[in-house]
């Protein structure tokens with residue numbers, strides 16, 4: 001970690017000063033000696049405080065990194081689910097031939113849902129199973145429609 005050496009230097013320099021003061025025989029009995037000794041004590045206190053702050057900062061960095069990792073995981077999960085939900089079905093309106101797009105979730109929905117054409121208001125799909133094997137118009141094209149529906153759904157899934 002950057003800065004770690006500075007803290008070590010600071011403590012070493014204070015230790016050197018303490019040794020120097022002792023070696024030079026600076027006495028606490030003199031006025032100057034008392035001031036110098038007090039200054040060195042204050043410096044030692046500062047060096048220890050800085051060391052504590054560095055350790056706390058390192059803990060904080062580790063904690064932030066773990067939060068960042070968790071957030072990334074959450075984001076990945078969130079966007080994966082978003083993609084899964086974006087599944088649409090297209091059907092052609094039997095009246096005006098317009099392509100009507102609706103959420104594929106309607107197919108599995110337990111409530112009765114009618115999908116109407118936004119252009120002519122014709123009902124293009126009801127999720128009561130009636131559109132699975134027969135068409136309300138009575139014409140013989142249900143197999144084709146069914147295949148088209150599946151094909152449209154498949155192509156949309158592949159696009160994602």
Ligand SMILES: [Zn+2]
Pocket residue numbers: 093094095096097098117118119120121122
């Ligand atoms: Zn229509």
